[in-house]
Amino acid sequence: MISVIQRVSQAQVRVGGEVIGEIGAGLLVLLCAERGDAQAQADKLLAKILKLRIFSxxxxxxxxxxxxxxxxxLLVSQFTLAADVSGGNRPSFTGAALPEDGRHLYDYFVAQARxxxxxxxxxxFAADMQVHLVNDGPVTIPLHIPPYA
Known part of the structure; x- marks a missing residue:
């Protein structure tokens, strides 16, 4: 799984103009399941995120x-983290998990986190979302737990 973690003083997600998720201080986590990922990758990534010492x-x-x-x-699915631009200027997302697999792993990750x-x-998941955040620091950290790791 691929993630980008941002330390925030506040963040929210809107769908259709309505706030569906919102936090104060904490972490905005953008998540992408890759082909070959399983619950083991989600578990390792969640453990790393929860223990990551990035607050003062x-x-x-x-x-x-x-x-x-x-x-x-604030956990937000984002398949575009799997973008591959090595073949040109238009990104390919073939490295991302199939939508049904991505939804399963995202739902699993959320349940485990909760x-x-x-x-x-x-x-x-799979919605057109607007993410608003105030990055604190700024602190932004990419984390990758490769498939089969």
Missing amino acids: DDAGKMNRSVQDTGGGL SVHPKVETGQ
Whole structure:
């Protein structure tokens, strides 16, 4: 699975002008399932995200996780993270999981996150979404757990 994590002071997702997911301070997580991914990749990625020490401690060092701070998670599916532009200027998304597989892994990831973290909001799978965020820092970190890892 591929993800891009952004530390935010606030973030929200809108579909059709309506807010469907919103958090204050925490992490906006863009998620993409790749062909060959399974629940094992989702589990490893979630564990890494929850323990990622990118929030400041009292001394101003990045030493605290989203779990330590009690921040929110806003999980948004984004198959375009699998874009391949090596063959030209038009991206190919053949590396992304098939839609039904991507939906299954996204739903699994959300369910797992909700089982271990108190504040989890989401976008809407396969919807045309508008994501609004205030990146805190800015801190933006790509994470990749390859298929079969």
